[in-house]
Structure formats: C-alpha cells, structure tokens
Amino acid sequence: MRALICDQPNGYESLRLAEMPEPQAGPGELLIDIAAAAMNFADTLMAAGKYQVKPNPPFVPGLELAGTVAALGAGVTGFVIGQPVMAVVDHGAFAARAVAKASDTFAIPAGLGFPAAAGFPIAYGTSYGALVWKARLQKGETLLVHGAAGGVGLTAVEIGKALGARVIATAGGADKCAIAAAHGAEDVIDYKSEDVRERVKALTAGRGADVVYDPVGGDLFEASLRAIAWNGRLVVIGFAAGKVQQIPANILLVKNVDALGFYWGSYRAHAPELMAGAFRALADIYAKGQLRPHVSHELPLSDWREGFETLLGRRSTGKIVLLPQS
Template sequence: MKAIVCKQLGGPETLSLEDVTLAPPGPNEVRVRIASAGINFPDILQIAGKYQFKATPPFTPGAEVAGTVTAIGAKVSNVIIGDRVAAIVPIGGYAEEVNANADGLLKLPADFDLSIAGGFALAYGTTIHALKQRGSLKPGETLLVLGAAGGVGLAAVQIGKLMGARVIAAASSAEKLALCREQGADEVIDYSKESLKEAVKKLTKGQGADVIYDPVGGDLAQDCFSAINWCGRYLVVGFAAGTIPEIAMNRLLLKGAAALGVFWGGFIVREPKVNAENFAELFAWIAEGKLKPYISKAYPLADAADAMRDMQARKVTGKIVLIP
C-alpha cells in the first residue's frame, strides 16, 4: 500500500510517499481502508520530534482517519467487515490503510460522507467535551473562541451556538472572521489589529467572557485572564502559537475563575460512555441539519507535505483532509 513516511525528524520536506507493508491486524485490532485522514497541528510537532508522544523514524504520521473496516482481529466483536468507522490512532493515518484498536472505533451513520469524516472526530469530539464537561457552558452565557477559524475553533463556534451561547470569535484576519460569522458567530475580534482584552470588555460591557476556549496559547492567554467574567472558565485546549503560557494566578483569584485542561484523548479512555453520548448528540444535530462539519480543502495523499506547510503558514481554515 501507499503511505507517507517520515524517515528523519524535521519539517514537511522530510516526508515521502512510499510503498509499505502493513502487518495483519492484532487480536484486538481492525484494518481500516482509509477514505480520508485529518491533518492536525500535533502531526507537525510529531514529525519534528516536538510532540509529547514520540515516534521513532521511520514512521507514518497521522492520528485521525475514517473509512471502512476490511479485516478484524480474533477478539474483535464490536464491529464487522464493511462497517463505516472513524478512528484515532497513535501513528499511521497518512496512508491507504491502517490498523486501529477496535475499542476506540466510532461507528459512523450510514449517510455520513466518508470523504469529510476523517476531519470530524478529533475537532468535534474535543470541542463538545470541552464546552459541556469542562466548561459547563450554559444557554445565554458568552463564549470567547480564540483561533476561531481553525479546526477546533470553528467547531467551538458552531457547537457554542447550538448550546445557546453568545459567541465571540477571535482570529487574525478579516477573511477568517467572515467565515466565523458564516458559521454562526455573533461578534468578531481581529486580534492582529486590536487589543483582545479591550475588545472583549467592550463587547461584554466590562463583564468579560463566561467561557474562553483557547487552542492558541502564547501571549494571547494573558489577555484572556484580563477578559474573563466572574466565575469564568478558561479552557486550555492547545498551544498553536508555539509557546505555553504561564497562568497569572492572581487574575483567576480576583475573578473567582478557573483554568481547566481539555485532554480529549484521556477523556475517551476514562469516560467512554459520556464520549458516546457526546457523539450521539453531534450526529443528531447533523441529521437535523443543524450542524455541518466544515472541511475547507482535501489534498491527495501525495500532497501531505504541502498540506502541512499550508497549516504551518496559517493558510488553513476549518479542517483539511488527505484523500488516499
């Protein structure tokens, strides 16, 4: 089969399309013929050797896939050959096929388009968990979303609106903010041109946001602590800016606020029933036409390096996928 291989740690230029052999699935695994594979910022960190979960070259990057089950291990009983599934894998997603642990599979509705499903589970699973279980977002509250035109950011805009929040989308260009408005944002902030802190205070009449969804980190985090409401919840989702901020604890104290980590990977292992309930709600919204996952571009498998470079250059909105 064809797969993208990282032979040495570095940037996207180190990747190549190779013919590789995939071992048969283990007793608790299934083989998935990949219809689409999501591209995520941690993939870039992983090929550079900077991600928290290390992989030793040669390896195939990619953690998020969707496709059809073509083979099952001896102990697998929860799926059958032909089932349509999404899967999160440690590595191996940038390929035509991958072996995935059967316990972590997400069965997809029959009418879910597999060509976009590879970019769905991680962003939307992370976000609904963040807003429901971690942020306890309530109807009528104000949700501030940083990096709002990115994959998880746009999911937060969409899901926040469906949960009844007033959504303020913050991003770095007029074009990105226009997309956020199309996807339901009530207010927008261009933090490349104005102070995030001051803009949030103005839009909330000095109160601040009730829930702040931050996949960006970096310097903007400090503005968040100055723009959070009494008993607000600051959600630590990721660090796309490249630096991990230090929390100004005094600001949390003065606002009676909380900083909450969002680690969906740990959540799905520890609370699989609640995760299943989250996805049941997501699928219901999709079936009702209330939610439409946004995939801005699909790249051929051979163009994986170009897709990563576009993500590094912040040219990407929503999610992007590879199509084997």
C-alpha cells in the same frame, strides 16, 4: 501499501512517501481502508519528535481517518466489513490502510462524506469534551472562542451555539472572521486589527466572557485573562501561537477564575467510556443541522508537503485532508 513514512523525527521535511507492509488487525482492532485522513497541528509535532506520543521509527504519522472496514480482529463486535467509519489512531493515518481500536472507531453520521468525516473525531470531540465535560457551558452564557476559523475553533463555535451560548469569536483577518460568523458566531473580532480585551468588554457591557476556549495561547491568552468574567472558566486547548504561556495566579484569585487544561486524547486511555456517549450526542447535533464540518483543502497523499506547509502557514480554515487513494 503506500504510506507517508517518518524514518527519524527531524521535522516534516524529512518524511517520505514509499511502500510498506500492510498492517494486520489484532484482537479488539479493525483494519480500515482509508478514504481520507485529516491533518492536525499535532502531526507536525510528532514528525519533529515533540509530541506527547513518540512512536518508535520508522512510523507513519496521522491521527484521524475515515474509510471502510476491511477486516475485523478477534472479539470485535458492532461493526461489519464494508461499513463506513471514522477513527482516531495513535499514528498511521497517512497511508492506504491503518489499524484502529474498536473503542476509537465510530460510525459516520448519515450524510457526512469521507473528507469531512476524517476531520470530525478530534476537532468535534475536543470541543464537545472541553465545553461540556470541562467548562460546563450553560445555555445563555457567553463563550469566547479563539482561533475560531481553525480546525478546533470552528467546531467550538458550532457546539457552543448548539448548547445555547452566545458565541464571540476571534480570528485573524476578515475572511476568517466571516467563516466564524457563517458557522454561528454572534460577534467576531479580528485580532489582527482590534483590541480583543476592549472589544469583549464592550460586547458584554463590561462583564466579560463566562467561558474562554483557547487553542492559540500567546497574546490572546493574556487578553483572555483580562476579558473573562468573574467566576469564569478558561480552557487551555493548545498553543498554536507557539508560546506556552505562564498564568499569573493573582488574576485567577482575584476574579475567581478556573484555568482548565484539556487534552482530549488522554480520555481515550483514562475515560474511554465517555467517548461513545460524546459521539452519539454529536451525531444528534449533526442530524439537527447544527454542525457543518468545514474542509478547506483536499489533497492527494502525494501532495503531503503542501498540506504541512499550508497547516503551518495558517492558510487553511477548518480542516486539511489527505486522500490516500488519489
């Protein structure tokens, strides 16, 4: 089968498109014909050997996919061959076929196409877990979402709105702010031209945001610490700005702030029982029309280099999807 292969984790530039043997489904696994595979910032880290998961080379990058079930491993129930599914894998999505654990595979909500479904599990799963499990976001609270036009940020805007929160979104540039507003943000802040701290304070009559969802870090994290409400919860999702910030503990103490780290992928190993319930809840929210997955780029697998460059250049909104069959 055709796949994007990493021979050594020296960065995405060293990847190559080639033929390789097809994987086989083992006990508790499914073999999936991949129609679409979503790109994530974590893919760039894995290709550079900087991600938490470090597969032995050669390996195929790619963490999430959508397609149809091609074969069932021993002991797998609840799925049938030919069924449309979406799945999360440790690696292997940038190929024609991949193997996924049954516990990491989910039915695609009715009406959701393969490209949108491919980018659904990690982004929506992350935002649901961060806002519901970790931040305990309540109806009527104010949620501040950074990177609100990006892959995970946009899903946090939608889920926050669905949970009844007032959503303030930050994004870089008028076009990205407009996308965040179109997906439910009540107020938007262009961090390229506006002072985030001062705007949040003005929008909340000086109180600040109850919950901050931050996949960006860097200067935006510093602004968040000063724009969060007393007894607020600040959830660290990632470091897209490239800087791993240090948290001044005195600010946490004075404002009674909870600083919470959230890595959704670890729940697959430590609390897999939460996953099925989360995706049932997300399917219900989607069925109500409150989630509108956004894919800004659909590229054939042969254009993988363009995908990485677009992702790293922060020129995408929502998700970038590779199409292995094109």
